[in-house]
Amino acid sequence: MSLYLILLFPSLTIALLLALRSSRAVKWVSFVGSLAQLALLIAFYFHFKSLDSGTAIKPFKYQEQITWFPSVDIHFHIGIDGIALSLMLLTAVVMMGAVLVSWNIKTLVKEYFILLILLSIGAYGTFMSLNLIVLFFFLEVAVIPKFLLISIWGSGNKKYSANKLAIMLIGASAFIFTGMVSLYFMLPEGERSFDIIQLSQTIIDTNIQSLVYVLIFIGFGTFSAVFPFHNWVPDGHSSAPTAGSMLLAGISMKLGGFGLLRVATYLFPLAALQYAEIVIALGAVSILYGAVVTMMQKDLKYLNAYSSISHCGFIILGMGMLTQTALNGAVIQLISHGIMTALFFAIIGMIYERTHTRTIGEMSGLLTTIPFISTMLIIVGLCSLGLPGMSGFVSEMLVLMGCFEKQSLFHRAAAILSAMSIVITAVYILRAVTKVTMGDTHGSQIAYRNASWNEKLAALLLVAAIFIIGLYPQWLVDLVSNDTKLIIDKILLSK
Amino acid sequence: MPISQLMILPFLSLMRTELIVTGSLLLFFVLYLVQLKSNRTLLTLLHSMWLMVLITAFISPDSGTLFADTFKSNGLISFEKTFLFIFFGIILCFNADWLLQQKNLYEFIILMLAALLGICMLLSSKHFLLLYLSLELTAIPIATLCVLELRKRAASEAGTKMIFSSAFASGILLFGISLMYGLSGSLYFNDLSVLKLNSSLHALAFILIFAAFAFKLSLVPFHLWTADVYQGSPITITTFLSVVSKAGSAFILLAILYNVFPNFEPLWYNLIIVVSVMTILIGNLFAIRQTNVKRFLAFSSIAQMGYIIAGMSAFSNEGASAVIYFVTIYGFSNLIVFGVFALVSQLTGKEEIEDYRGFYHQNKLLSWSLAIGLISLAGIPPTAGFFGKFLLMTAAASKINLYFVIFLGLNLMVSLYYYMRIVRNMFESSDTPLQTIKLNLAAKTGIYLCIASILLLGFIGWFYDHIQQLVMLN
Numbered sequence: 005m006s007l008y009l010i011l012l013f014p015s016l017t018i019a020l021l022l023a024l025r026s027s028r029a030v031k032w033v034s035f036v037g038s039l040a041q042l043a044l045l046i047a048f049y050f051h052f053k054s055l056d057s058g059t060a061i062k063p064f065k066y067q068e069q070i071t072w073f074p075s076v077d078i079h080f081h082i083g084i085d086g087i088a089l090s091l092m093l094l095t096a097v098v099m100m101g102a103v104l105v106s107w108n109i110k111t112l113v114k115e116y117f118i119l120l121i122l123l124s125i126g127a128y129g130t131f132m133s134l135n136l137i138v139l140f141f142f143l144e145v146a147v148i149p150k151f152l153l154i155s156i157w158g159s160g161n162k163k164y165s166a167n168k169l170a171i172m173l174i175g176a177s178a179f180i181f182t183g184m185v186s187l188y189f190m191l192p193e194g195e196r197s198f199d200i201i202q203l204s205q206t207i208i209d210t211n212i213q214s215l216v217y218v219l220i221f222i223g224f225g226t227f228s229a230v231f232p233f234h235n236w237v238p239d240g241h242s243s244a245p246t247a248g249s250m251l252l253a254g255i256s257m258k259l260g261g262f263g264l265l266r267v268a269t270y271l272f273p274l275a276a277l278q279y280a281e282i283v284i285a286l287g288a289v290s291i292l293y294g295a296v297v298t299m300m301q302k303d304l305k306y307l308n309a310y311s312s313i314s315h316c317g318f319i320i321l322g323m324g325m326l327t328q329t330a331l332n333g334a335v336i337q338l339i340s341h342g343i344m345t346a347l348f349f350a351i352i353g354m355i356y357e358r359t360h361t362r363t364i365g366e367m368s369g370l371l372t373t374i375p376f377i378s379t380m381l382i383i384v385g386l387c388s389l390g391l392p393g394m395s396g397f398v399s400e401m402l403v404l405m406g407c408f409e410k411q412s413l414f415h416r417a418a419a420i421l422s423a424m425s426i427v428i429t430a431v432y433i434l435r436a437v438t439k440v441t442m443g444d445t446h447g448s449q450i451a452y453r454n455a456s457w458n459e460k461l462a463a464l465l466l467v468a469a470i471f472i473i474g475l476y477p478q479w480l481v482d483l484v485s486n487d488t489k490l491i492i493d494k495i496l497l498s499k
Numbered sequence: 500m501p502i503s504q505l506m507i508l509p510f511l512s513l514m515r516t517e518l519i520v521t522g523s524l525l526l527f528f529v530l531y532l533v534q535l536k537s538n539r540t541l542l543t544l545l546h547s548m549w550l551m552v553l554i555t556a557f558i559s560p561d562s563g564t565l566f567a568d569t570f571k572s573n574g575l576i577s578f579e580k581t582f583l584f585i586f587f588g589i590i591l592c593f594n595a596d597w598l599l600q601q602k603n604l605y606e607f608i609i610l611m612l613a614a615l616l617g618i619c620m621l622l623s624s625k626h627f628l629l630l631y632l633s634l635e636l637t638a639i640p641i642a643t644l645c646v647l648e649l650r651k652r653a654a655s656e657a658g659t660k661m662i663f664s665s666a667f668a669s670g671i672l673l674f675g676i677s678l679m680y681g682l683s684g685s686l687y688f689n690d691l692s693v694l695k696l697n698s699s700l701h702a703l704a705f706i707l708i709f710a711a712f713a714f715k716l717s718l719v720p721f722h723l724w725t726a727d728v729y730q731g732s733p734i735t736i737t738t739f740l741s742v743v744s745k746a747g748s749a750f751i752l753l754a755i756l757y758n759v760f761p762n763f764e765p766l767w768y769n770l771i772i773v774v775s776v777m778t779i780l781i782g783n784l785f786a787i788r789q790t791n792v793k794r795f796l797a798f799s800s801i802a803q804m805g806y807i808i809a810g811m812s813a814f815s816n817e818g819a820s821a822v823i824y825f826v827t828i829y830g831f832s833n834l835i836v837f838g839v840f841a842l843v844s845q846l847t848g849k850e851e852i853e854d855y856r857g858f859y860h861q862n863k864l865l866s867w868s869l870a871i872g873l874i875s876l877a878g879i880p881p882t883a884g885f886f887g888k889f890l891l892m893t894a895a896a897s898k899i900n901l902y903f904v905i906f907l908g909l910n911l912m913v914s915l916y917y918y919m920r921i922v923r924n925m926f927e928s929s930d931t932p933l934q935t936i937k938l939n940l941a942a943k944t945g946i947y948l949c950i951a952s953i954l955l956l957g958f959i960g961w962f963y964d965h966i967q968q969l970v971m972l973n
Contacts, residue, residue, distance in 0.1 A: 073960040075967050076817065076890065112859075112926070137889070144880045148919075155923045163923070170919060171912045178908025181889075185896040185904065 176226035183219030217275030228260025246353025283324030290317030330406020592945030657731025675707030778805030857929025
């Protein structure tokens with residue numbers, strides 16, 4: 005199977021959408037397109053597993069390469085390993101949910117779906133790329149769709165949020181770019197390359213590593229909302245339309261986490277060791293800060309946006325620990341949080357469509373009027389606070405277990421502080437969910453219509469994903485552990 | 500073979516573009532004398548001249564020199580000229596209606612051809628005297644073209660500013676050239692290229708020459724004329740100034756820095772860094788505040804020029820190729836933005852950014868074209884502008900000047916902000932949206948040509964490789 009198919013399907017969908025006129029047809033084509041993409045990736049998963057048993061550990065089982073700019077050593081080199089494949093599966097699931105949730109869009113329908121799919125192309129491309137330039141290219145492809153989705157179909161202070169998001173992300177890209185090119189030019193003449201596989205085999209000087217790591221960390225850290233660079237998240241997520249928030253929190257933030265893993269940690273093992281304690285500290289601060297700020301929120305979307313910062317802190321924490329369990333946890337947290345937060349935003353969108361408010365204090369007793377949606381809200385809330393049996397539990401548990409594999413006081417303290425956030429999470433989630441779903445109903449709320457088929461399908465799809473990971477996490481651990489082991493081995497070797 | 504025959508062949512082939520332009524220039528003079536009045540015929544003639552230039556561009560470019568080694572042509576130079584003519588053709592496409600109704604079409608065509616001839620000679624010059632003459636041949640017709648709309652006050656202001664600043668630049672250039680002559684005893688580029696940076700007089704002479712080109716490229720602190728001239732001139736002329744004339748000046752500055760003064764590199768590297776930082780900063784900051792589309796594009800193009808010279812700082816083949824590559828892509832992106840503004844302004848007379856609120860709802864194709872052009876100018880993929888900026892900044896990074904690269908990258912944030920403001924404006928709803936603008940075939944051709952180049956050029960790595968080969972052969 006060719007990897008180009010993964011990029012081809014969404015591109016074909018866009019081409020088809022351009023030719024269509026009726027908005028009904030646009031929706032159905034997008035739906036079928038995203039379904040086909042999901043099916044394709046599941047097929048890839050099974051094919052990938054069948055390759056797994058026979059061969060020895062080899063980083064990228066599928067690879068494709070065509071020359072792009074031969075004179076500057078830019079090749080369109082793509083390939084997937086377990087981490088990339090699992091993140092692409094996440095993208096396909098979230099994308100499908102996003103298409104289904106957007107069924108009621110009224111203005112500029114065609115443009116809306118084209119931008120959504122363009123955003124997903126950016127994500128697929130980033131996860132697949134094995135060349136730094138290709139990775140950068142796809143990372144930037146996703147910026148304009150985000151900006152336009154927020155500023156055209158968004159709500160609230162949308163101009164401000166869209167500007168803030170686009171400007172911060174481009175600023176982050178500036179750091180990533182500087183890191184990449186300075187790495188290229190600081191390497192000795194014969195070893196210069198942008199190719200990730202080739203770079204992973206060269207021994208990069210310690211000084212170069214520690215300089216470039218910082219630049220790359222700032223860049224991708226901004227994408228994944230690490231503590232001092234998190235400002236774009238709350239505004240961006242809460243002003244975006246429902247599907248936009250789902251993609252932003254579900255996929256876009258994951259690009260940052262993925263970049264930190266694939267570029268920063270994998271290519272610069274020495275620097276990763278050198279800065280591990282700072283990374284851990286930033287992760288722990290993000291977790292606690294996010295959680296504490298979430299407690300103050302009155303708006304459901306802001307609640308989820310700030311809790312995303314807290315949850316994404318676990319990814320950073322896991323990466324800082326540099327043990328295999330913690331890294332597995334970090335990757336699974338990427339996926340689990342992606343699904344969970346997408347579902348959360350989808351549910352918030354559905355509630356908002358009916359109540360026309362997102363303020364927690366103005367809602368009560370929704371369980372009796374819109375039982376399906378309220379049930380989903382309870383489920384996603386429980387997942388967020390890490391109830392066993394759901395995906396959030398698995399990933400955060402793995403990260404914390406990985407933390408305890410390290411003996412020093414610092415690591416213990418970070419782990420204990422981070423674990424405390426789970427209590428805070430329980431406080432804010434239970435308070436919000438109880439207020440919204442339980443209690444008396446206002447008279448006017450009886451008339452809310454129940455969830456439509458598309459909303460039900462979207463929610464069930466994402467809930468199913470949460471339980472599949474929560475009840476049987478082994479398949480995901482198997483999928484990613486080969487590749488996390490490679491990263492850890494490389495770090496141990498460089499010591 | 501007789502000597503005369505030997506001489507005439509290289510003359511015909513090396514100067515083919517200039518000869519065609521000069522020939523048609525004479526033809527239009529004759530037609531003016533016989534009082535041919537039909538605009539349609541004139542434009543057809545102009546188009547056939549343009550076509551001839553493009554067809555002859557496919558003759559395999561051979562390199563050589565003429566006129567006692569003062570004029571040279573090679574693959575790279577004909578490539579650059581071809582692109583300038585492609586840009587000119589697209590300008591004609593977008594302004595087809597305006598040209599048809601133009602009362603002073605003779606003046607327009609004759610002056611335009613003179614300016615084009617000047618730019619072509621400029622690119623080919625190998626001697627400072629020829630360079631100076633061709634620079635004047637470009638500057639004076641353009642200044643005259645700025646006042647094509649005689650009755651407008653702003654037009655006379657634009658024309659006056661243009662002619663004064665051009666004259667000033669020429670004066671500075673002449674001063675620099677004469678100092679150079681005093682120091683080296685020659686004005687041939689070949690002789691000057693071995694000159695060493697021995698004294699502060701050398702530095703002064705070089706800086707004077709550099710300043711003249713800084714005027715042409717409107718680099719800070721010589722940018723003050725740009726916005727007023729852009730605003731006052733008819734948008735067709737503004738487009739020509741901003742695309743063809745800027746591209747030509749960028750090409751010749753590149754040649755002067757790389758081929759004529761390679762030994763002055765320590766001096767001009769620092770000069771470029773300072774000027775580039777100032778230019779980008781001022782261009783970007785002023786562009787944010789503009790409300791008129793022409794002034795807006797003036798400041799945004801100032802910022803783009805800052806990026807172009809940043810790429811020149813690399814002093815390598817990669818740097819030269821990146822600059823040429825970027826200029827071609829910048830040309831297409833700027834042309835489509837100007838083209839849409841021209842179509843709107845010529846039909847409705849509206850030139851404010853605010854007028855474009857809700858533009859998308861009536862004019863889908865025009866809005867997408869404008870959006871693609873602006874996204875490309877902002878350097879965001881999947882447009883070619885991304886690859887242009889990317890290669891340019893990679894070239895600039897080759898000296899490992901980290902702060903400079905971060906500066907360039909962070910300034911993309913600012914430019915993203917003001918470009919995207921217009922894009923967002925178009926998609927919003929408005930009470931008084933602009934009317935639907937009917938597009939004729941010529942305008943559509945221009946639009947599709949630009950969109951295709953912007954979307955495809957980046958993915959064709961061959962294009963960049965071709966430029967790099969030409970640069971290496973140069």
